[in-house]
Amino acid sequence: MRMQLQALIRAANGRKLTVMFPFVAQFDEFKAARTAVLDEIERERRMGHVLPEHVEIGAMLETPSLAFAPRQFYEMADFISIGGNDLKQFFFAADRENERVRRRYDTLNVSYLTFIEQIVKRCDETGTPVSFCGEDAGRPVEAVCFAAMGLRVFSMRPASIGPVKSLIRRVNLDEARSVIDTARTSGAQSVRADVMEWLRSL
DSSP: HHHHHHHHHHHHHHEEEEEEESSSSSSSHHHHHHHHHHHHHHHHHHTOOOOOSSEEEEEESSSHHHSOOOOOHHHHHHHHEEEEHHHHHHTTTTTOOOOOHTTSSSSTHHHHHHHHHHHHHHHHHHHHOEEESSGGGGHHHHHHHHHTOOOOOOOOOHHHHHHHHHHHSSHHHHHHHHHHHHHHHOOOOOHHHHHHHHHHHH
């Protein structure tokens, strides 16, 4: 990892450097990874090499355990990206590569949406920038629901940008949130049916 960090620092060549660590499961892992970056920057400084003008160190939140990390994690991370593909797989304990089980679980499942909302709230409390990365970000209906949960930054395939942007701009997110909340309190397992009915009414 030292060689990889050294390569990143030197490739920045005085420009901004953003480093994101994947599959972090515990706060201590992130602290160790962050320290490794800072140690390598100090090593480069002693060697007289050009340093990045600014460094941001964040984490890909892909494991449910990290969502419940101490507040210090959210304060220390310069940014957090929710890795939706793997997070959903671990949240539902289902292999997303196995067609026999992957379709059983709905992204708009009440429990999963509530979980995403909790992550966003924790980031809001510490002012930590948060984004959502994954296939679901490129699905217009799912993206609307995520936006209603408070997410504002999405990473998706270029071909998905138009459809997602079009739908989000046509709806009222407060109304979407109201529809989701009503579905959640009804005892439904998923909010999909209610959201789709609301969208069709528009």
